[in-house]
Amino acid sequence: MSDTGLVPVAEKVGALAAEHAQEADRTRKLAPEVVEAVREAGFARHFVAKSHGGNEGGFAELTQAVMAVGEGCASTAWCASLTALSARYATHLPQLGHDELWGSGADTFVVTAQPPLGKATTASGGHRLSGRWAYVSGVDFADWALVCGMVATGGEPEARFFALPRRDFTVVEGWDNAGMRATSSHNVIVDDVFVPEHLSFLRADFISGKNSTSDLPAHNVPFQAVGGLTFVGPAVGAAYGALTAAINAMSGKKVNTTQGVDLCRASAQIDSARFLVEQNAQVLDERTFTPRLMARCERNAAFTAESLVDAVGTLVRAAGTSGFSENSPLQRFWRDIVSASSHVALRYETAVARTWPAALTGE
Structure with a gap:
């Protein structure tokens, strides 16, 4: 895994984003200081070439960082993930395009x-x-x-x-x-x-991942291999935030067996989801783009999204009425995870249509 120092900084971004999350949810805007923290952390420059001041980072490191931010605020993690991967897409531009986007700095959003x-x-x-x-x-x-x-x-x-x-x-x-x-x-x-x-x-170059401008490994990745990683990483982070919020909501209360089982089951689903997402990122960094592995990546993303919706629903049930308080982050995480998981890239239908026929015949 690459180590540009993004993950420990991302943990601080997540803490800051958590402080502003309720207000961001109310106003439908990230606080300016949160946006600036995302920029300063290095998300925008993560995949940019070092020749333009970027970090040339990898997918596993980005995924860990996005999940860390998501524990505090899913919306912030979503935007951090997208600006990093959007810059990677932009590396398909001709060299003059690179110069125009990043000539004055690699932190272009x-x-x-x-x-x-x-x-x-x-x-x-x-x-x-x-x-x-x-x-x-x-x-x-x-x-x-x-x-x-x-x-x-x-x-x-x-x-x-x-x-x-x-x-x-x-x-x-x-x-x-x-x-x-x-x-x-x-x-x-x-x-x-x-x-x-x-x-x-x-667009065909974007889909195939064949980059005629850059030979950096992360700039030459088929879009299908990336699959839903862009969108599911923030949801996994948010699920950990929801787990913490549920435990806090139940703190000081007598927890019955059913609630204990719910917490146990949900935490296992969230940990399993993280494993599958990290597995996808490993495929991208190791550049093993066989039809079956690309199909597995898309399957993992869809299954993870489904599991997280189930897990956060279980957490809401376990926490009870207090979890739906306007001031409770649990209800926000619940809404965010259900919303994120509805993305077309996280549906089984998308995975089957794009990769599974090839997966049945390819190695």
């Missing part, structure tokens, strides 16, 4: 909108892009947005990613989910913006 919902036309030296993308997490404090659109060509349209500086897109608030409230997962609107060629790359 990048966010990503993966669905190809935009439309672009070829122009001299680049493309002209328009579109609207929903659920772009972390966009309130993004420096750049990486959005995907279809480009009209002489033959079949091709999907491309486009990197846009903050001045080139508009943010329209639209995130009203009951959980993960402070992720700022709002809408991004682009209206006929010119994007130079060095700020664009093919």
Whole structure:
């Protein structure tokens, strides 16, 4: 596992995020000092090349750090995870694009909108892009947005990613989910913006993981291998936060056998979930991208999400009415985990459609 020093710093970020979590949940915004702590910790630069001031970190280390933050605040962990992995996606840009994103520093906050919902036309030296993308997490404090659109060509349209500086897109608030409230997962609107060629790359390269610009191992990973790791790591951390909150809610009370069994069972589910998530990260760092292992990664993510929803539901039942108090972090963790686990990347249907047919025949 790489050691850039991210994990111990992330534990401090998690503690700070916990102090502001209730207010962030109420206002639907991360506190500025929490956002700055995420930046200073090194999440944004974790996968950036050392030649641009980055850390060239690995997946296992990032996963440990994200889970540490998630124990304090799931929304903060979600944004930390996404900005790290969005920067990794941006490494597919041509070298001039790297220079523009990270030329003045490696702590650029990048966010990503993966669905190809935009439309672009070829122009001299680049493309002209328009579109609207929903659920772009972390966009309130993004420096750049990486959005995907279809480009009209002489033959079949091709999907491309486009990197846009903050001045080139508009943010329209639209995130009203009951959980993960402070992720700022709002809408991004682009209206006929010119994007130079060095700020664009093919979506097919993103999917395959073949990076023609960088030969760093972490920059050459198939998207299917990453699977739901981006989204399930914050949920695992939040589950540990929920476990602590449930124990605190029951502190000083007489705990009956049923409640004890619930706590025992839920804690085992959470530990098992962590093991599966760490197993996924190990596959990415060891670069063992066989069809069966990629299928296992997606299965692990879906199963973990399902297990965490079950576990946090059990914790809520064990804690009783006090766990639903407005001032109790347990009910917030419960809402956050259920919300996070609804992501399309964490569904069995997604895992089966993308990898399991190949897994049955490949080694």
